[in-house]
Amino acid sequence: MKGFEYLQDELDQLRKKGTFRDLVEIESDQGARVMIEGREVIQLSSNNYLGLTTHPRLKAAALQAVEKFGAGTGSVRTIVGTFSMHQELEKRLAEFKHTEAALVFQSGFTANVGVLSSLLDERDVVISDALNHASIIDGIRLTKAARRIYQHSDMADLEKALQETGSYRKRLIVTDGVFSMDGDVARLPEIVELAEQYDALVMVDDAHASGVFGRNGRGTVDHFDLNGRVHIQVGTLSKAIGVLGGYVASTQAVRDYLIHRARPFLFSTSHPPAVTAACHAAIDVLLDEPELIDKLWANTRFFKNGLQQLGFNTGHSESPITPVIVGEAALAMKFSDHLLQAGVMGTGIGFPTVAENAARVRTIVTAAHSTEDLQTALDVFASVGKSLQII
Ligand SMILES: *Cc1c(COP(=O)(O)O)cnc(C)c1O
Numbered sequence: 001m002k003g004f005e006y007l008q009d010e011l012d013q014l015r016k017k018g019t020f021r022d023l024v025e026i027e028s029d030q031g032a033r034v035m036i037e038g039r040e041v042i043q044l045s046s047n048n049y050l051g052l053t054t055h056p057r058l059k060a061a062a063l064q065a066v067e068k069f070g071a072g073t074g075s076v077r078t079i080v081g082t083f084s085m086h087q088e089l090e091k092r093l094a095e096f097k098h099t100e101a102a103l104v105f106q107s108g109f110t111a112n113v114g115v116l117s118s119l120l121d122e123r124d125v126v127i128s129d130a131l132n133h134a135s136i137i138d139g140i141r142l143t144k145a146a147r148r149i150y151q152h153s154d155m156a157d158l159e160k161a162l163q164e165t166g167s168y169r170k171r172l173i174v175t176d177g178v179f180s181m182d183g184d185v186a187r188l189p190e191i192v193e194l195a196e197q198y199d200a201l202v203m204v205d206d207a208h209a210s211g212v213f214g215r216n217g218r219g220t221v222d223h224f225d226l227n228g229r230v231h232i233q234v235g236t237l238s239k240a241i242g243v244l245g246g247y248v249a250s251t252q253a254v255r256d257y258l259i260h261r262a263r264p265f266l267f268s269t270s271h272p273p274a275v276t277a278a279c280h281a282a283i284d285v286l287l288d289e290p291e292l293i294d295k296l297w298a299n300t301r302f303f304k305n306g307l308q309q310l311g312f313n314t315g316h317s318e319s320p321i322t323p324v325i326v327g328e329a330a331l332a333m334k335f336s337d338h339l340l341q342a343g344v345m346g347t348g349i350g351f352p353t354v355a356e357n358a359a360r361v362r363t364i365v366t367a368a369h370s371t372e373d374l375q376t377a378l379d380v381f382a383s384v385g386k387s388l389q390i391i
Pocket of ligand 1: 109239
């Protein structure tokens, strides 16, 4: 069909730069090892931190829910798509996060867009970290509020932003809890101190911290003992929780308001029973099997130390996300391709997702990896890294 030739030019440019990517097909379940192009490879690119995508309790819960409640819900939440299990999951999430109430969205992305686009108006301002997730950026694009970006984790710049925005009705500071490309953690205790000093609100997006940081994986707010001092916590059910969805944990007033005003919640169908039931089971697992989180962190230490000892630049990660920074985007893509040929899946990431000269292969270990998996992966990183003269 004619009409999209103008797109082809841009795609050709990407190909020339070596940054055009085909979608990777997984031919198995999402485990520590997966099948790609008919070969078993070690998976170091999923967000399946605790291995819950394949946990027997989640699978059993999903199957049972399908048998009893069917494959879909047939409606949005606000018409007839709210099943008892949806409400129960929200009660459990609120309890788990030590908040008054919680509301589940179809994804973490829509949770951020729903909250940021609806809670503020032209009398308000959003103050956002420069490296926040795309869904926060898009949510901010949809708000009528003013916006102010502060330099990544720069508390002096955040304070300056607070000083310059005193005339607004409400000021909302927004930050990722764990930053998804570098794996560093927000300086939440300082952010909360500043917010209290300047009477601002705080919103933390704990997508990469849910199930990873805090007691039983409650997130960075719990990790820093800031329960009750952060106004809005966004979490995802799609990463460590192993299923799909996002949620907002906050006050009853915020929940009630979002039900009436958050457009992704209002105008998009609710989660199928299998998803909701599996999320319930995942919370049970977080409470009953904290050893999975211990294993995740033991694996993280082992793998991060291994990469550093080999001489790779792993940036300043403080989480299971470990970037292996190589510089040029084309080199990162080549590095990733060679790793895959040698049996390790590590995604290459370049501009515009990260800065132009900071392209990388991003790795995430999980609790499901054995020490042998990780040692094999380190050996592959060593040989490919040497052959490409990265180390
Ligand atoms: C992954 C991610 C999201 C989106 O979550 P989904 O549930 O996958 O839509 C939102 N915020 C951050 C910081 C993320 O890393």
